[in-house]
Amino acid sequence: MVFPSIKGETVHALKDVNFTLKQGELLSVLGPSGCGKTTLLNITAGFLRPTSGKISLGGKEINGPGVERGMVFQQGALFEWLTVAENVNFGLRMKKEDPVETAQKVEEWLDIVGLKGFGNTPTYQLSGGMQQRVALARCLINNPDLILMDEPLGALDALTREKMQSLVLKIWKETGKTIILITHSVEEALLLGERLFVMAPRPGRIHKEYQLPFASMGLTEDLRAIKNNKEFVSTREEILTMIWDMEEEIMGKEN
Amino acid sequence: MLTGIITVLLILAIVGSFYYESRIVKTEKIDAVFGDPEKAKGGVHWIIAGSSTILLLWLFFSWDVAKSFYPDSANELCQVAKVEESLVGIKYIFPIDERQLKSTSVIDREIAIISDYKKIIQNSGIQSSDKAKLTGLLNEAELMIGTLTNEKHLDPEVKNKVILIANKITRLKEDFAQASYPGIKSVEEEKERLELLSKQTSWGETGMEIPPLPASKTGLKFDAAAREIKLISEEFFEIKNDNPVFMAQFEKIKSAIKDFKNSLNDDQELEQDYIRQVSKIAGRIARANIFPPDALDSVQQSIVDFDEVQREEQGGLSVIDALLFPGGTIVASGDVCSEQGPGRWLPKPSDTFKIFINLLKPSEGYKNVPLIWYEMMGINQVVGFITPDWIADIIPGKYPVHSSDGKVEPNLKSTVLDIATGNFSAFSIPIPSGHIWDSFLRVILGLGLGIICGVPLGLFMGLSRFAAGYFDPIVELYRPVPPLAWAPLIITIFGIDNSGKIFLLFMVSFAIMVISARAGASGTQLSKIHAAHSLGASKWQILREVIAPNSLPEILTGIRVAIGVCWGTLVAAEFLAGTTGIGFVENVARKYSQYEVIWITIFVMGMLGLLFDIGMRKIIQKTIPWRGKG
Numbered sequence: 097m098v099f100p101s102i103k104g105e106t107v108h109a110l111k112d113v114n115f116t117l118k119q120g121e122l123l124s125v126l127g128p129s130g131c132g133k134t135t136l137l138n139i140t141a142g143f144l145r146p147t148s149g150k151i152s153l154g155g156k157e158i159n160g161p162g163v164e165r166g167m168v169f170q171q172g173a174l175f176e177w178l179t180v181a182e183n184v185n186f187g188l189r190m191k192k193e194d195p196v197e198t199a200q201k202v203e204e205w206l207d208i209v210g211l212k213g214f215g216n217t218p219t220y221q222l223s224g225g226m227q228q229r230v231a232l233a234r235c236l237i238n239n240p241d242l243i244l245m246d247e248p249l250g251a252l253d254a255l256t257r258e259k260m261q262s263l264v265l266k267i268w269k270e271t272g273k274t275i276i277l278i279t280h281s282v283e284e285a286l287l288l289g290e291r292l293f294v295m296a297p298r299p300g301r302i303h304k305e306y307q308l309p310f311a312s313m314g315l316t317e318d319l320r321a322i323k324n325n326k327e328f329v330s331t332r333e334e335i336l337t338m339i340w341d342m343e344e345e346i347m348g349k350e351n
Numbered sequence: 352m353l354t355g356i357i358t359v360l361l362i363l364a365i366v367g368s369f370y371y372e373s374r375i376v377k378t379e380k381i382d383a384v385f386g387d388p389e390k391a392k393g394g395v396h397w398i399i400a401g402s403s404t405i406l407l408l409w410l411f412f413s414w415d416v417a418k419s420f421y422p423d424s425a426n427e428l429c430q431v432a433k434v435e436e437s438l439v440g441i442k443y444i445f446p447i448d449e450r451q452l453k454s455t456s457v458i459d460r461e462i463a464i465i466s467d468y469k470k471i472i473q474n475s476g477i478q479s480s481d482k483a484k485l486t487g488l489l490n491e492a493e494l495m496i497g498t499l500t501n502e503k504h505l506d507p508e509v510k511n512k513v514i515l516i517a518n519k520i521t522r523l524k525e526d527f528a529q530a531s532y533p534g535i536k537s538v539e540e541e542k543e544r545l546e547l548l549s550k551q552t553s554w555g556e557t558g559m560e561i562p563p564l565p566a567s568k569t570g571l572k573f574d575a576a577a578r579e580i581k582l583i584s585e586e587f588f589e590i591k592n593d594n595p596v597f598m599a600q601f602e603k604i605k606s607a608i609k610d611f612k613n614s615l616n617d618d619q620e621l622e623q624d625y626i627r628q629v630s631k632i633a634g635r636i637a638r639a640n641i642f643p644p645d646a647l648d649s650v651q652q653s654i655v656d657f658d659e660v661q662r663e664e665q666g667g668l669s670v671i672d673a674l675l676f677p678g679g680t681i682v683a684s685g686d687v688c689s690e691q692g693p694g695r696w697l698p699k700p701s702d703t704f705k706i707f708i709n710l711l712k713p714s715e716g717y718k719n720v721p722l723i724w725y726e727m728m729g730i731n732q733v734v735g736f737i738t739p740d741w742i743a744d745i746i747p748g749k750y751p752v753h754s755s756d757g758k759v760e761p762n763l764k765s766t767v768l769d770i771a772t773g774n775f776s777a778f779s780i781p782i783p784s785g786h787i788w789d790s791f792l793r794v795i796l797g798l799g800l801g802i803i804c805g806v807p808l809g810l811f812m813g814l815s816r817f818a819a820g821y822f823d824p825i826v827e828l829y830r831p832v833p834p835l836a837w838a839p840l841i842i843t844i845f846g847i848d849n850s851g852k853i854f855l856l857f858m859v860s861f862a863i864m865v866i867s868a869r870a871g872a873s874g875t876q877l878s879k880i881h882a883a884h885s886l887g888a889s890k891w892q893i894l895r896e897v898i899a900p901n902s903l904p905e906i907l908t909g910i911r912v913a914i915g916v917c918w919g920t921l922v923a924a925e926f927l928a929g930t931t932g933i934g935f936v937e938n939v940a941r942k943y944s945q946y947e948v949i950w951i952t953i954f955v956m957g958m959l960g961l962l963f964d965i966g967m968r969k970i971i972q973k974t975i976p977w978r979g980k981g
Contacts, residue, residue, distance in 0.1 A: 143881055163887035173878035176977040177900040186896070187886035220980035238886060 108299030109135045110146075115293070115302065117276070119241075122268055122311055124277045124289030126335065128342045132300025133278045137244050140276065141167050153242060163187060166240035170247040172231040174219045180206070180230050181215035187238040205233040208270075209263065225256035229263070236267065245277045249284065258319060261287055265314050282335050286310055286328060287319060294335055296342055304338065306331070354419035354701050358410055361403040368400035406700070414690065415699035417675035418554055423570075424671050425554045428681040429561045429688035430573035431668065434661055436683045437580040438654070441587060445651040447658070454641040458496055461636055465489050468628060477622055484611055485625055488604060492633040495600050499641040504594040510646070516587045517649035523579050524657040527664065533575030555702050561681055561688040569668065576661065587650065592642050601637050608633070698947040706947045710936075716785070717936050717948065722955070723785040730780060735773020743768035787955060789931045793849060794917050794963075797856020801913060805861040806906055809868025810898065819869075830862040834920040838927055847928035852921060859920050860913040867909025871902025904971075904978040911967040918960055933959075 110132045117123055125133050138144045140151055142161040151158045153165065174183050181202050182189075188198040206212055209229040214222070219230065228248060235243060248264075249257045261284060268275060268288075279285050285292055290311045296303035308331070310322050322328055375393075383389040410416050417424055444453045451459070472485050498504055526532045536544070544564075551562045565574040608630050615622050662669065672680055679692015689695070709715045713724045746764050753759045761769075769775055811818040829837075838855055845851035875898050883897045925934025933952050940948035971978075 141881070141885055143884070161881070161884035163885070165885060167882065167885040169878045169882060171878065173876065173882040175879065175882075175897065175900070176980055177903070177975070186883070186888075190883075190886060190888040190892050190896075218977060220977040234882075234886070244885075 110139075111299035111301055113149075113300070113302055117242075117274055117291075119274055120272045122275045122277065122288060122290045123293065124279055124285040124291070125293045125295060126279060126282060126285040126339070127293075127295030127300075127303070128297060128339050128346065129280075130346070131295040131297040131342075133295060134246060135300065136295075137167075137246050137276065137278055140242070141165055141244055163191075163238050164241045166235035166238055166243045168228075168231050168235050168243065168245045168248045170250050172224075172227040174227055174230055174234075176218075176220045178219060179215065180211060180217050180219055180222070183219055183230050184233045184237055186234060201237055202233075205237050208236075208267070209233045223256075224252050225260060228252065228260060232263070232267070236271065236273075241274065243273050243275045245275065247279055248277070250280060257284075262314075262319060264288060265311065268311075269315050282332055282339070283323065286332055286335075287314055287322065292335075294338060297346060303342075352419065354410065354415050354699075358407065358416055358419065361407045361410070364403040365400045365407070368396040368403075371396045409697070410700055411675075412677055412693045413697040413699045414676055414692075414694040415701055417671065418699060419701070421671050421675065422554065423567055424668065424675070425561045425681055425688075425690075426564075426566050427570045427573070427668055428672055428676075429563055429683060430565050430570040430577065431661075431665055431672075432681050432683035432688055433577035434573050434580065437577045437584060438658065441580075441584045441650075441654060442658075444647070445654065447651070447655060452644070452647075454500070454639070454644075457636075457639045457641060458500070461496065461632060461639075462493065464632060465493055468625075468632070472625060475621060475625070477619075477625070481611075481622055485622075485629060488607060488611070488626075488629050489632070491600065491604050491607070492629070492636055495597060495604070495633070495636050496641065498594070498597045498600055499592055499636075500643050502643045502646070504596045505592065505643055505646060506594050509590055509592060509594075512590045513647060514649055516583060516590070517653045519583050519586075520580075520650065520653035520657055523576065523583070524653065524660050527572065527576050527657070528660055532572055555699055561690065563683075563686055563688050569664075572664065573661070580657075591640055592646075597637075601633070604633050696946050698950055703947045703950055707951050710948070710951065718930075718939065720931055721785045722933075722936075723783065723787040725781040726784045727779040728782040729773075730777035731773040731775050733773075733780070733782070734770060734777075738771040740768065740771045743771050786931055786933050786936050787959070789849075790921060790925065790933045791959070793852050793856060793921055793932070794914070796849075797853045797921075798860045798910070798913055798917050800853070800857040801860025801864050801917075802910065804857075805864025806868045809865040809870075809906075810872045810894070810902060812865065813869040813872025813902075814894075814898070822865075826862055826865050829858065830866075834859045834916070835923050838920075838924050842924070842928050847930070852924050852929070852932075855924055856917045856921060859916050863909050863913040863916065864906070867905045867912075868902055871905030872898050874905065875901045904975050907967070907971050907975060911964070911971070914963045914967060915960070918956075918963065922956060 113132075113136065125136065127133055135144065139146050140158065142158050142165065158165075175186065178186070181199075184202045184205060185198045188201065202215065203212075206215060209232055211226060211229050211233070214226070219227065222230065231248070245264075249260050252260060264275075264277075265288065267273070277285075277288055279288075286308060287310055289306075289308055292306040292308055293302045294304045294306075295301065310325070310328060313322055313325075410419075442448055446452050449456075469486055469489055472482055472489075475482070548564055548566060551564050551566075554561060565571045608626060611626050612623070615626070665672075677693065679690065679694060681688050682691040707722075710717050710722045711724070713721045716722065716724075743764055746767055748762065748764050750768070751759050751762050751765050808818070808822060812822055813819070834855060837858060841855050841858075842851045845854050879897055879901065880893060883893045888896060921932070922934035922937075925932035926938045929935045933955055937949055937952035940946075940952065
């Protein structure tokens with residue numbers, strides 16, 4: 097992916113990024129700012145067209161946005177003029193599905209994300225964590241093949257964040273969806289990612305790949321306990337050092 | 352009476368607010384320090400006090416308080432004003448209200464002029480013999496002053512006349528102090544007076560004019576005194592200080608001036624000009640009626656004495672005048688009296704209210720149209736007005752043609768035409784009408800058209816490069832022109848009736864709505880658009896479900912602004928031309944100086960503007976409670 101920069105030069109936001117995801121895999125992507133994480137996600141979602149190369153989902157090449165790829169944004173991007181239920185059923189309404197069935201599905205999903213009884217609440221009255229739950233339900237009710245999450249828990253406080261992490265794991269386990277999760281937090285990437293890409297900037301590329309056991313552990317064990325796991329701590333330190341080095345390199349280049 | 356009660360209530364309300372505040376302060380939470388916005392909350396009693404103050408100031412400065420508590424005071428003050436007016440001429444001679452005796456100031460002025468002229472003549476280029484002659488004439492004119500002011504030359508007859516006048520004034524003063532003054536009139540005269548009095552309107556019925564005929568005992572007294580003073584003062588001004596020595600001097604000067612004039616050639620323009628001036632100076636001194644310094648002292652003293660007595664006789668009236676007639680008083684001019692001061696242009700609330708009620712009545716109204724009322728109108732007329740006639744034209748088929756036996760069979764097309772033109776019988780419903788309704792309808796129609804056309808275009812411009820560029824010039828070129836600058840052109844094209852004004856308002860609101868809808872559309876968060884895309888919404892669905900509601904706050908704010916601007920533009924446009932509308936009413940009232948009507952229109956406009964704004968605020972609260980919380 098090549099962007100023209102303001103100065104007229106070109107910026108290689110992504111270069112030689114090749115990977116395949118199996119169905120039901122949870123991939124987290126980590127990297128310093130400016131390494132092309134969001135560009136990768138936007139291309140996958142179909143909001144951007146790659147300069148060269150292609151992405152396919154289930155053998156079909158991606159060409160523009162579509163319902164089979166659901167998206168959860170950092171700030172929720174909820175429609176604040178609608179109620180919780182209206183936000184959740186937005187996709188189904190656009191498809192003009194049967195209202196009775198839709199209402200049932202909305203109930204189910206609100207139950208799953210823990211917002212039972214909040215259907216008629218205006219969205220703007222919800223807290224940040226609850227809004228993120230609505231965003232999750234809104235995405236999942238469409239039954240997408242692939243879920244793209246762009247720092248979905250980034251704006252939440254530590255406590256809410258932990259709860260939401262378990263929720264994401266629970267949903268992953270129950271629905272068996274393929275998920276790409278972009279995050280700034282090393283801990284979150286380790287906890288939630290079955291696979292983990294650490295990306296490097298200029299040009300944006302996959303620097304290192306990990307296969308991690310913690311997400312599967314998280315389905316049964318307590319997240320706190322996993323965080324104190326020796327292997328978890330050492331991997332975390334390794335990745336943090338890696339990212340620190342990259343950041344310092346960027347600073348050096350700029351000065 | 353009612354005004355009096357209201358005045359008292361208003362004062363009580365203000366005092367009560369202060370008392371209530373003092374009680375709140377005692378029980379207030381101590382944690383609200385200075386600067387805490389909490390301190391500015393709960394001031395309903397101050398709203399009452401504020402409104403009461405405005406009303407009270409209005410009642411006070413329009414002299415309605417005076418009218419309510421002392422309804423006779425204006426009539427009595429009118430008689431007092433007559434006395435003051437009749438005294439003005441005679442007082443002017445003496446250092447009573449003036450600084451100097453009239454004779455002294457005349458002498459001062461003329462002597463200065465004479466010495467100035469002597470210098471001018473000395474420095475001029477005329478022959479020295481002429482110079483000497485002219486200066487001599489000026490000296491003689493100056494001598495005339497000395498003759499006039501010399502007590503020795505004063506005619507004894509003039510002296511007697513002066514004493515006579517002084518005596519007359521003194522006698523009037525003594526009579527005036529009596530309770531019985533002005534004496535009993537004959538039965539016929541009294542009857543006539545009462546008859547005239549009964550025909551007289553009361554204060555405020557004809558605008559700012561005051562009923563001039565004296566109604567009370569005090570009034571009669573002052574009225575009679577004013578008449579007498581007028582006669583005495585006429586007599587006084589007939590006395591002239593024409594003593595024989597002065598007359599001889601004046602004749603001499605006049606003939607000398609004549610001789611000098613005759614000796615001049617036509618080309619001696621400068622000399623002619625000087626002699627003309629000398630002649631003027633001499634004439635002025637002769638006509639100024641200069642008296643010796645102490646000659647008129649007796650008259651001056653009698654006037655001062657009388658003035659003192661008449662002031663004493665005013666008694667409580669002067670207190671009322673000072674306290675309840677702020678900023679002015681009642682002034683007499685000949686036989687009529689009028690209010691001079693805020694009472695003149697600030698109508699009394701009570702009168703204003705009466706006129707307002709009259710304007711509301713369908714039987715009176717303003718220029719045959721009530722302010723707001725209703726009319727019974729057939730449904731057919733309403734339908735005919737709303738439905739455009741071309742609806743019948745687009746129906747397939749032809750209009751009926753008459754048959755060979757001269758009959759016309761109606762068909763579908765002609766029936767629809769009948770309906771579209773309102774050509775059928777139906778029951779009537781009440782439809783609002785009147786000046787206010789006309790203005791209101793113009794605003795609503797102009798604004799509605801502006802919204803219907805402006806919002807879609809604005810959204811389009813916010814989303815499309817083509818629309819943003821293509822329509823930008825036309826909107827941006829006409830928008831900065833003040834709407835009223837368009838008015839003459841548009842009124843000429845569309846006529847002075849509704850269509851011109853509605854089009855003008857359409858232009859105003861259209862530009863505002865385009866700009867606000869455009870800002871709303873281009874301000875939509877990208878992540879929301881992305882979310883809608885990935886939820887499978889089509890272009891049209893995104894426009895309707897995401898961009899339109901997202902632009903709603905901007906659009907509603909735009910409407911709120913547009914209402915204000917439309918309202919202002921409409922009133923001004925109605926000023927320019929038209930036959931109905933609240934602006935028209937004000938313009939006509941201005942031409943006829945109907946201050947009450949002007950104030951009523953101002954009040955109505957303010958209230959309607961406030962109503963519009965409150966309505967919009969309510970709508971905004973109801974429809975977009977989520978504004979700024981996304």
